Amino acid sequence: MMNKTKLALSIATATLTVAGVLVPQQAVAGTRAQHHAEAAAMASKVDVLEAQLRAMQDEMSSLRAASAQSGDSAKVQELDAWMQESKAKPAKVVHDNMIFFRGGYARNDSKRNDLLTGNQFAGNALGGNVTNKDGWYVGAGFDFGLTDDVWGMMANTEVDAELMFEYKNFGAKGFKNAAVSSALKAQPGGQTNNNPLCTLINLAANGGTGSVTGAAGQGSCDSVTVSQFTVTAAPKIKFMKGSKFRPWLIPVGLGIHVVSPPSNGVTVLNPGMMFGTGAEYALWKDIKIGADVRYHLTGRSVDGVNTNGLTAGGYLGIGF
Template identity: 65%
Template sequence: MINKTKLALGIAATLTIAGALVSPQAMAISKADRVAEAANNKVDALEAQMQAMQAELSRLRAETSRPRSSADAGKVQELDQWMNSVKSAPKESKKSQENLIFFRGGFARNDAKRNDLLTGNQFAGNVLGGDRTNKDGWYIGAGFDFGLTDNVWGLMDNTDVMAELMFDYRNFGAKDFKGAAPGAAAGTVGANPACTLINLAAADTVAAGQAGTLNCKGVTVSQLTLAASPKIKFMKGSAFRPWIIPFGLTINVISPPSNGVTVLNPGMQFGTGAEYAIWKAIKVGADVRYNLTGRSVDGVNTDGMTAGGYLGIGF
């Protein structure tokens, strides 16, 4: 019995000593495992937080770039389409403006011939006959068109309204007064009954007391017309462009003056024509215009028409 008790005590002592030897190592291993596990848990937590932050950042970016409404989306799409069309459109060369300076000339005709004192036809009882001046003549002139609108202020597309300022000089020929009436004495009024009063009153180299018949060489019948008119040009963008002048204001200056020594007569003009661009800004055209005054200037009628061509340069 005693031996068994001793044996049991010995075994217990042995186990106690072995446990005392093993316990520090086991405790050390267990603590290290816990530290490692805690570190791993912290890493996992940090990684989870980083992933959450990245997800939130991505969501914010997408929210910022996304249009707030369908209307905004439509505007963005329309803007993109416009930008693409502008980029893809070919670049146009600089176009000349529709303003035009032109030089014109051609045929002129008055409705009536001159028949007044200063053209000789009413002097000395029309001994050489009346209506001796010409109706037909020629003209030269110039002017320019200045663009006001290219769509008649929104009423008609591809149609320009221009402001035209123009002048022309019309020549109806010179009347010669060198002939003498049969049987008239030299140096007298009868020697040249068609000579104008101004020429007869002039002095020359003939004997004293005689009329100045040597100055009776002739008189040129002419007219200067200044005009301001609206001009409507059709077919904008085309090389061929017809146009009309519905009305315009004219100031007519006659030479020689009328019987009342009047030289000015206002009136209106109407016209139509067309032009063609032959090369870049160089254009040629033709027109017909009629000048209507409605009254004579102390017996001188300034109504008449012109027909001719012109050469223009756009600017």
């Protein structure tokens, strides 16, 4: 009985020993396989992560490039919008003003031949030549700059508003018929060279008879000066802006003429048109010299006085 018991115990002990040995070996074998599997899985995950990282890096680069391009495009669009807005705005007015002083030759198309210049009184009995066509003028004016590109229609072409005045002198008309002058005054031996206006005024003042005395009957009344005062307003188109030499043109302007002595109807004003052309040169800084030719056309005489004529001369300008 005891032997059987010992044998059973021995068998149990051996069994447990073998089991103890086999179990760790199997556990170790299982752990190694598991480690290999986990290592493989980890390597696979690393590869996936690396691929995802590369994909993210590529995407970030693409996003940066797209962002840069998008920024440039936005700037271009912003600049284009600004340019369109600038074009839509009215042209900026650039003032190029100038005051100028003129002088030169003047000529009327017709000579004066009316009552107060002597040649129509008593059938031209007072004698003397008719008045001159040729004379001289002085004047001044200023240009006010309106636009430097014809309101966006023509580059480097300026439009100014010109206001100008001038005085023209065509000489004095003398009266040299002593006999007729004395007869008109009903007394020989008096002042014999009076013009018709002086004679008529003094005769009326003295009842038409007797000697005419006083300043009006003296030598200061033996002639009459024919003159004309003109005021004009006109647009002036100046070409080649920015250049020292600049030609210009006045297509048409308004002129108001004041004649002296008055016409037969004692009228002194006669409106008309003015045309002109010229050129100027910037001599030094804002000092300019120029020359011009202008023609005045009234279209009709004013009670016997024709004011059509031209002027040609030079001018000195100061810009401001």
